[in-house]
Amino acid sequence: KQEVTQIPAALSVPEGENLVLNCSFTDSAIYNLQWFRQDPGKGLTSLLLIQSSQREQTSGRLNASLDKSSGRSTLYIAASQPGDSATYLCAVKTGANNLFFGTGTRLTVIP
Amino acid sequence: EAGVAQSPRYKIIEKRQSVAFWCNPISGHATLYWYQQILGQGPKLLIQFQNNGVVDDSQLPKDRFSAERLKGVDSTLKIQPAKLEDSAVYLCASSLVSGGYEQYFGPGTRLTVT
Numbered sequence: 294k295q296e297v298t299q300i301p302a303a304l305s306v307p308e309g310e311n312l313v314l315n316c317s318f319t320d321s322a323i324y325n326l327q328w329f330r331q332d333p334g335k336g337l338t339s340l341l342l343i344q345s346s347q348r349e350q351t352s353g354r355l356n357a358s359l360d361k362s363s364g365r366s367t368l369y370i371a372a373s374q375p376g377d378s379a380t381y382l383c384a385v386k387t388g389a390n391n392l393f394f395g396t397g398t399r400l401t402v403i404p
Numbered sequence: 405e406a407g408v409a410q411s412p413r414y415k416i417i418e419k420r421q422s423v424a425f426w427c428n429p430i431s432g433h434a435t436l437y438w439y440q441q442i443l444g445q446g447p448k449l450l451i452q453f454q455n456n457g458v459v460d461d462s463q464l465p466k467d468r469f470s471a472e473r474l475k476g477v478d479s480t481l482k483i484q485p486a487k488l489e490d491s492a493v494y495l496c497a498s499s500l501v502s503g504g505y506e507q508y509f510g511p512g513t514r515l516t517v518t
Contacts, residue, residue, distance in 0.1 A: 297446070327506065336408075336495055337447070337509040382446055391437065391460060392507060394446025 295320045295387050299395035306373055307403050314368040314398045316383035321361050324386040328357050328368050331380045331397070340381075341368070373402045406430065408510035410496050416516045422484040425513045429477070429498030435459075437507065438471055438481050439495040447495055453479060454501070486517045 296319045306312050316326070325344045329337040341350045341357040343366070349358040356369040366383055380399045384392040409428040417423050429436050434455050439447035450469065451461040455476040464471070468487070473479040483490055493512040499505040 329509075334514070336410075336511040337497075339506055339508065342506050384446070391449035391452055392447075394448070396444065396446050 295323075295385060295393040297383060297385055297393050297395040299381075299383060299398050301398060302396070303399040303401075305401040305403060308373060308375060310373050310402075311369070311371050312373055312400070314370070314381050314383075314400070316366040316368070316395055318364045318366075318385045318393070320385075320387060321364050322387060323361065324388070326357075326359050326366050327384050327386070327392065328355075328366075329382040329384065331382060337382065370400075373400075375402045375404050378402050408496055408498055408508055410494075410510040410513055412513055413511060414514050414516075416518065417486055419488055419517050420485040422482065423486055423515060424480050424482045425494050425496075425515075427479045427481070427496030427510060429479075429496070430508055432500070433498035433508075434476075434501050435499045435505075436473055436479050437497040437499075438479070439497065441493045441495055441512070443492070450481070450494075483515075486515075488517050491515055491517045 298317045300315045327342045328340045343350045343359040354371040359366045380397040382397045384394045411426050436453045438450045441447040450464045451471045452459040453473040456473050471481045493514050495512045496510045497507040499507045
């Protein structure tokens with residue numbers, strides 16, 4: 294069964310710092326990997342989706358990489374801002390069905 | 405384009421009562437998902453529909469949970485009777501089709517069972 298782990302569970306950084314969030318998964322047979330943002334009491338907002346054939350995706354200050362063979366993905370956030378404070382979830386899609394989620398990294402960016 | 409709509413946003417019930425949640429997916433999305441997110445955990449899939457047919461309900465506690473998508477558009481998720489451990493956020497998502505397509509999530513319904 295697919296298991297997804299995110300490290301660290303929580304992270305506090307000063308504004309302006311670059312940071313990396315980590316995600317690992319046990320079964321490399323994935324369709325894609327998706328990074329989400331979740332604000333308190335809200336649903337999930339998709340940030341980046343990387344297909345299994347891709348190595349990375351970029352959107353603004355965000356860059357996500359995927360190393361399928363080693364079962365790892367990283368989300369890089371450049372020049373962090375207080376508005377980036379949220380929980381970041383990664384999820385992998387296996388087969389044609391559901392997403393397997395990690396437990397998330399709670400990010401706090403201190404002004 | 406309008407996103408995934410869910411209602412109610414919050415619900416408080418006593419254990420052994422019944423509750424129902426509603427979801428309206430993005431127009432044209434054939435696949436609809438219901439997830440359960442317990443506090444401090446990632447969402448867990450409960451059921452996936454492709455149009456009005458069930459694709460995966462392997463993690464749905466069928467003794468108390470039921471879901472339907474009669475016309476292949478809106479969906480309802482019901483819990484009867486509720487238990488304390490059902491307290492969670494229930495998220496609905498939709499995608500164009502299943503497979504490698506991006507899922508879009510609604511705001512969720514926060515259920516508290518007392």
